[in-house]
Structures are given as structure tokens and as C-alpha cells.
Amino acid sequence: MKRSQLTLPKYALIDLSTGEVSNYPISEELFRNYIGGKALGSRLLFDLMPAGVDPLSKENVMIVNTGPMNGTGAPSSSRFNVSFKNVMTNGIASSNCGGQFGVMLKAAGFDGIILKGGAQSPSYIEILDGEISLKSAEHLWGLDAEKVQEEFDPHWGKLVIGPAGENGVHYAAAVSGERVAGRCGAGAVLGVKNIKALVTFGTNRATICDKEGFDKYNKKFINFLRTHPMTGNSLPRYGSAGLLNNANASHALPTKNFSRGQYEHADKISGEALADTVLTRNSGCVSCPIRCARRVMVDGKEVKGPEYETVGLFGANIENYDLEWIDTINYVADIYGMDAISLGGTIAFAMELQEKGMADFGLHFGSKEGVLEAIHDIAYGIGAAKELGLGTKLLSEKYGGKDFAIHAKGLELASYEPRRSVGMGLGYATSSRGGCHLNGGYAALIETVGVVAVDTQTPKGKAELTVFFQNMIEATSASGFCLFTMMAVIPGFLSNLGPAHPITRFVSKFLITARPVLGVMWNMMPGILPFNWMYLVPYAQSLKLATGLDITAGSFLQAGERAFNTDRLFNLREGLTAADDTLCDRLTKTPQDPGKPDTVVPLDKMLPRYYRVRGWDKNGVPTPEKLKKLGITVSI
Amino acid sequence: MAHIKYYGNMRELTGKNEEDFEALTLSGLIDIIGNKYGKAAKKAAKSSLIVADSEKVLAIRKVKLQSSSEVGFFPMCCGG
Numbered sequence: 258m259k260r261s262q263l264t265l266p267k268y269a270l271i272d273l274s275t276g277e278v279s280n281y282p283i284s285e286e287l288f289r290n291y292i293g294g295k296a297l298g299s300r301l302l303f304d305l306m307p308a309g310v311d312p313l314s315k316e317n318v319m320i321v322n323t324g325p326m327n328g329t330g331a332p333s334s335s336r337f338n339v340s341f342k343n344v345m346t347n348g349i350a351s352s353n354c355g356g357q358f359g360v361m362l363k364a365a366g367f368d369g370i371i372l373k374g375g376a377q378s379p380s381y382i383e384i385l386d387g388e389i390s391l392k393s394a395e396h397l398w399g400l401d402a403e404k405v406q407e408e409f410d411p412h413w414g415k416l417v418i419g420p421a422g423e424n425g426v427h428y429a430a431a432v433s434g435e436r437v438a439g440r441c442g443a444g445a446v447l448g449v450k451n452i453k454a455l456v457t458f459g460t461n462r463a464t465i466c467d468k469e470g471f472d473k474y475n476k477k478f479i480n481f482l483r484t485h486p487m488t489g490n491s492l493p494r495y496g497s498a499g500l501l502n503n504a505n506a507s508h509a510l511p512t513k514n515f516s517r518g519q520y521e522h523a524d525k526i527s528g529e530a531l532a533d534t535v536l537t538r539n540s541g542c543v544s545c546p547i548r549c550a551r552r553v554m555v556d557g558k559e560v561k562g563p564e565y566e567t568v569g570l571f572g573a574n575i576e577n578y579d580l581e582w583i584d585t586i587n588y589v590a591d592i593y594g595m596d597a598i599s600l601g602g603t604i605a606f607a608m609e610l611q612e613k614g615m616a617d618f619g620l621h622f623g624s625k626e627g628v629l630e631a632i633h634d635i636a637y638g639i640g641a642a643k644e645l646g647l648g649t650k651l652l653s654e655k656y657g658g659k660d661f662a663i664h665a666k667g668l669e670l671a672s673y674e675p676r677r678s679v680g681m682g683l684g685y686a687t688s689s690r691g692g693c694h695l696n697g698g699y700a701a702l703i704e705t706v707g708v709v710a711v712d713t714q715t716p717k718g719k720a721e722l723t724v725f726f727q728n729m730i731e732a733t734s735a736s737g738f739c740l741f742t743m744m745a746v747i748p749g750f751l752s753n754l755g756p757a758h759p760i761t762r763f764v765s766k767f768l769i770t771a772r773p774v775l776g777v778m779w780n781m782m783p784g785i786l787p788f789n790w791m792y793l794v795p796y797a798q799s800l801k802l803a804t805g806l807d808i809t810a811g812s813f814l815q816a817g818e819r820a821f822n823t824d825r826l827f828n829l830r831e832g833l834t835a836a837d838d839t840l841c842d843r844l845t846k847t848p849q850d851p852g853k854p855d856t857v858v859p860l861d862k863m864l865p866r867y868y869r870v871r872g873w874d875k876n877g878v879p880t881p882e883k884l885k886k887l888g889i890t891v892s893i
Numbered sequence: 894m895a896h897i898k899y900y901g902n903m904r905e906l907t908g909k910n911e912e913d914f915e916a917l918t919l920s921g922l923i924d925i926i927g928n929k930y931g932k933a934a935k936k937a938a939k940s941s942l943i944v945a946d947s948e949k950v951l952a953i954r955k956v957k958l959q960s961s962s963e964v965g966f967f968p969m970c971c972g973g
Contacts, residue, residue, distance in 0.1 A: 503967045528901075564972070755943075
């Protein structure tokens, strides 16, 4: 049965200072242009928050929202988003999270919640079947993220902070079940607003425009994911840590604060080792056929296991190969409510400061001694370790070491060494929210750890590939789909052939040699892809059937481009410039392999081309023509 | 004897983490693996990310091995 009208997203605005709740209308134009999730969140932030707001003040606006696919039953579609001004970078922030909060928020009748101002005293927000109320959280303040969730009905969706959020750790996270909206300091923003938790439950079912068509397509989509070698085999079998050995083999596993790309004990902390030694079982998010999450035992209790990022950053990057200890660190970071990527990066930086005699936090490469205690003290703001809660950038401004401070715009890099994946380096430098591999386009997947073995060192073609994947990721995230489904976009037959097969090599070379054509193509969206094809962009047709939006692969990618440009405008308005599209000297000037001068990230060669492909001027500012083409009407 | 290391499902297919083989070329080595462990292992070996003597292999046919060679087979995987 087809419905003829679009169902526009329903947003509520909560003024935490007064407790007043109002409807916040989302126009059809905004819905069509930004879809939902991160993309719509960025635009709403741009509209609702003036420039110059201190991210650690109550004036920071936070948007907790879903994408249209949440709750529809589409595969891997339970991701929700949190947008706010970035504590780490002072620019745009978004943090994406799995679990059931987004699905429950929708079931409660809301697509998004906008939080303005701050509560007078510790509070939590209850969202139950269309009703929103602000309640006292005096009795919850001080509890860790696990215990606070136990205070609520187990069937409810929850988004909470732990002590790190209460104590202003800059990279404090918001935690939902055992999933984490980790990056950029969402927990710190909730903490400064005096919000300990958002809890939600409802009984509404997601509206689906073309139910029959959607169900039919859904079956195909699920089958597509289940039969793809990556999403149907590799990810379920080894989890995200399955790529650790491959990253190590490719010299792309950050080791000793990104001073090297290989760790001699990598195999002891790999996905294989995890599966062989500490794994109890697999698990996954609502409606996800991939089930990449791991379960492990910590202190006799079964908890969520570590992802690749945590294993890399608390393993090779601090020279540790005790996998059970990493499980504990992962659990502790979660219950304290901290981003394990920024935490791991900051600890590695502190270790190098110590090694170089520049500061001593009692942390040493190759030693676990003092690390758990330091993490506790960071979360609770105790002693010298409290300073580590500021993150790498601010530490480097105080103690020195900017040349080895591994961050972009202030946000610590994920666990990919970009000197052996220079497109990933370009992505880190240009990512809107800072050193994020996903917002950065995740070129590492086609350069180093994935099946398509694009030349890791050449700057050629990297601008075009990065722009394409950045746009794709933006749109996928806006929809509410998990980005891991994108692994299936790279044709499965290539995985079966392998990177050394002539056909794969041809594809890899084609992606570089065809760069002038690709660069032009990206700017011809949506007209160049006025259709939907599952094997190219599986999301567009699913979105179309679920929402009634007239969306094609081309307009889907253009929505991603629009979102990325909106992020850029937000960052420019906050004073970030092209000078912030950079990485530290270790990554851009010091070859990883002294015998191979090209093992650096040649940003100077890639950035001008990247700006051109994006339709930005030489200062990295979107041109009026580009904004007009994208229908972006805001200005800075 | 070239030293071989297996990762991912290559370990499941061979039942080993590492072993030594006499082989002059990478193609020959993959044939030996196929003969010993069957077609599935050979297919998995060919489609792996292969690292021979610390260098990523971009064309299997061109790689010659020495007695001191070390070869790693890393089946394709993803995550992040």
C-alpha cells in the first residue's frame, strides 16, 4: 500500500534552562536536502547557534537525532547521531552510535531532540510515547555509565554520561547501552548542561511509504550484505579487529605514538587472537545482519569487546600486547564515559612526552603500569592526570611536542598510520570534525587494509577518491545506516580475486588514472546517476521506498556533498581555516621509512587538488557557484 | 625453506599458524599449499593480501622466493 505524502521528521526543542518543550518544525526543503542524522544536525546547528559559543558552556546546542531508516527494519539501520559544537576542535561535531536509543526515540514519536541551554541542577530527560519531561538526576549524579543505565527500565533506550562527562573531560562520551557516541566530547557537553541521561521508550512503528516495495527490497539488501565476503564473512568472523594484522602487514598500524607502522607483537592483539582467546560470542545492533560486535569477559562479567581502534591505540600505539588488559581498558573507558580513540591517543602522547623528558605523567611505552589508574584519575579529574583530559592538542601547547602531537584540528587520529595511506592522511586533514577516519572518507580501506590495492603513496587521485567517499559516508550516516555496510559497496568478486589479481590491479590503477574524469563526475551529481542500483549505492532505493523521497544514487551522493559543505561553512564561521587542514610534522615531514622518502603524507600536493575537486577556492572556502548548485542558502 | 605465516581463515583452512615449505616462486608455493590443503586453501591464498619479504605482492607470478624468504597470507577483511 503506497502513501502519497511525505512524513516530515518530528523534532522537539527542549529549553533546559526553563524546562519548556516545544515543537521544532522541519521543512520539506530541509528534509529533502539533508535527509536526517548528522547532515540535518549540522544544518540545524548552523541555524540555531551563533558563532563563537564556548563548546563547554550551556549555550552549546546539542541535537540528538535519527535518520529516516531508523526503526524501519532495514539492515544495519539503528545508528543515531549526536551533533554539537566540538569540544576538541571548536568546529562542528557529530558522533554516531549504534544500539537501540535511536530506534526507541522514533518509537516514542520523535525523529530528533534539540537541547538548548542548561538545567539548573543535575537532571535527566524522559521521552515516553510523545511526552517529554525534565526530571531530577541528583540521585544519579556520580554513577558510572553502566550503573546509571541500570536505574532505568531495561527495555528503554538510554543515552547517558559517566564521571568523565560530569567532570569536563574534553573527550567525554555519551553511552547508550554498551555503545558509545564517542568522538568530539558529547559527554562533556551533556555534563555542562547538567544532563545525566536521556531515556526513551515508545510504541509507535516507523511509517513506511511503500511497504510492499520496501519489504521486497529489504530482503535483497539483507541478502546482499550476508553474501558479501566482507559483511557476510570477515566482519562477523573477526569483528573490526580482523583488519589489525592486515594493517600491520601494510605498515599502517600506528605503533609507539605513530612513530612506526608495524608492531612485532601485532598478532597477539589481532582479531584472530581475540577470536581464539577471549571471545565469548558475537553480538550486534538492532536489525543488523552483520553482527560484528564481540563479547568478552572482564572480571567474571561478559561485556562488549574492543573494536579495532581500541586494540590498535591501546595495543601497538603504546607498545602493549596484553589483549585481556585491553578488554579491561575498553570496558573501563566505556563505563567512565570516554572516547577510547582520543584517550588512547592522548596516553600515547603523554608516554612520548615522558620518554623525551618533556613532562612526566608516570606513563611509559611498553608498560601497563599506571595506565588504569591514570584513566580513573582522568575521568574523576584527580591529580596530575586531570590534565590528560584536555587531549593531545592542548597538552602539546603546554608541554611542547607539537611535531608529534597526533591530531587533526584537535581531535586525535584513529588507528591508521597515514604515512602508508596518504589518501587517509588527506581525509584526516580535511575531515570536518577533526582526526576521524570515517568523516575523512576512510581511504585506508582502498589503499591499505581493503581489497582494492590503490597505490598507498601516490598523491594522484587521492583528492577525487577522498571527496567521493566523504560524500558517500555523509549521506549514509544521514540515513541512519551503519557505515560498515559500505564495505559491501566494493564489489564482492574483487574480494574473491584478491589484490594481486590482474583485474583488481586494473581497477586499482583505473581509480588513479581516471582521476580527471572522476573529479568532473563528482560535480555532475545528481544528473550523472539518475537511477538506483543496489550494487553501487544500496541506500538510495531503500530511502526512497521508506520515505517517499524522490531520491536517486546521484541525489543521495549530492546530499552527502551538501552536508559536507555545510560542515565546512560551520567550521569557517567558527574561525577554522585552510591552515587547520593539516597534520603534525611527524606525519607530513618525517618519512616513516627513512629509506623511502615518499612515506610521508604529501598534503601540500593533495590539498590544492582536493579544494578544486570540492569546488572550493584556494583558501578552502566553498565558492558561491558550488553553494548555489547544492542549494545551500546560508552564508557566513 | 621459505617460512610461511597464515592469518584469518587461512589458519582455519590449514590448521596452522605457520610452517616451512621448499618453493622457488610464490606461484609454486601457492600450488604446494593447494596440493596439501585443497582447493579452498589455494583459492584463499591467491585472494589474500600477500606479503613476501616485507613487501606487498602486487603480481603473484613475478615473485621469486629464497630459502630465507618469509611469506604472509592475510585474507581480506574489513572493519574500522
